[in-house]
Amino acid sequence: MSESTNSPRRFARLLLTGAAGGLGRELRRRLRPHCEHLRLSDVADLGEAADGEEVRQVRLEDRPAVRALLEGVDAVVHLGGVSVEAAFDPICDANIVGVYNLYEAARLNGVRRIVFASSNHVTGFYRQDEVIDARMPVRPDGLYGVSKAFGENLARLYFDRHGIETACLRIGSSFPEPKDRRMLATYLSYDDLERLVMACLTAPVVGHSVVFGVSDNSTLWYDNRHATHLGYRARDSSEPFRAAVEARQPVLDLDDPAVIYQGGAFVRTGPFE
Numbered sequence: 001m002s003e004s005t006n007s008p009r010r011f012a013r014l015l016l017t018g019a020a021g022g023l024g025r026e027l028r029r030r031l032r033p034h035c036e037h038l039r040l041s042d043v044a045d046l047g048e049a050a051d052g053e054e055v056r057q058v059r060l061e062d063r064p065a066v067r068a069l070l071e072g073v074d075a076v077v078h079l080g081g082v083s084v085e086a087a088f089d090p091i092c093d094a095n096i097v098g099v100y101n102l103y104e105a106a107r108l109n110g111v112r113r114i115v116f117a118s119s120n121h122v123t124g125f126y127r128q129d130e131v132i133d134a135r136m137p138v139r140p141d142g143l144y145g146v147s148k149a150f151g152e153n154l155a156r157l158y159f160d161r162h163g164i165e166t167a168c169l170r171i172g173s174s175f176p177e178p179k180d181r182r183m184l185a186t187y188l189s190y191d192d193l194e195r196l197v198m199a200c201l202t203a204p205v206v207g208h209s210v211v212f213g214v215s216d217n218s219t220l221w222y223d224n225r226h227a228t229h230l231g232y233r234a235r236d237s238s239e240p241f242r243a244a245v246e247a248r249q250p251v252l253d254l255d256d257p258a259v260i261y262q263g264g265a266f267v268r269t270g271p272f273e
């Protein structure tokens with residue numbers, strides 16, 4: 001856990017959606033010390049509420065339930081929804097309709113800031129020999145990436161029109177350790193994830209920001225120059241894992257689209273036959 005965990009509680013009530021997923025479980029315990037009440041939601045079972053937690057089982061496409069979910073919260077960390085490539089219907093329900101419901105609920109409940117889990121797959125069709133920044137055009141590598149680009153654009157509208165601030169985190173690969181050569185570039189440690197989320201929750205001014213969620217990796221395809229106002233500084237790196245990863249995957253097929261493009265296997269996965 002990163003050092004910021006010991007900082008004083010800054011929020012009366014935070015909402016964490018998608019709290020039953022891999023990153024949700026990490027942030028559940030890491031956000032708890034920063035708020036008086038941590039409201040957790042997911043479609044899946046979240047288990048018993050611990051001290052200071054509120055647990056709600058909610059489908060994002062259920063508009064009245066999402067409206068009620070955002071009542072009385074200071075800020076939202078939105079991890080909920082489909083987090084991999086999938087058929088259009090579930091993506092549409094959770095990541096298009098669901099995100100619309102979330103922003104409408106924020107507007108109607110007066111919630112002023114959202115940390116939105118976007119994805120590197122918004123730009124997955126850039127090549128691995130390119131370094132990109134947040135102002136370059138999106139190049140989604142599938143329907144999932146398109147849905148995250150929709151979320152980023154909806155967030156832009158709700159900032160321009162209603163002043164709701166969003167930090168869009170184009171998360172790379174946040175796992176205990178990088179699983180393959182690609183993840184040497186996209187790796188985001190859990191401690192850096194926590195630093196990034198806390199920076200976005202506490203920065204004085206966020207506006208509508210897009211930041212690539214990666215650690216301080218030696219191989220890096222992302223330039224975060226347009227997000228320095230957020231104050232996120234990665235402290236971890238994929239480098240300690242490099243030797244083991246390269247030993248496991250010594251040869252790369254340079255004709256494989258998964259090796260050519262930043263999105264990796266996502267560029268050739270999905271509902272297209």
Ligand code: 15L
Nearest residue numbers: 083084119120121172173186
């Ligand atoms: C994502 O957006 C996924 O949610 C995650 O499961 C990983 O596959 C990650 O991207 C990645 O690109 O490694």
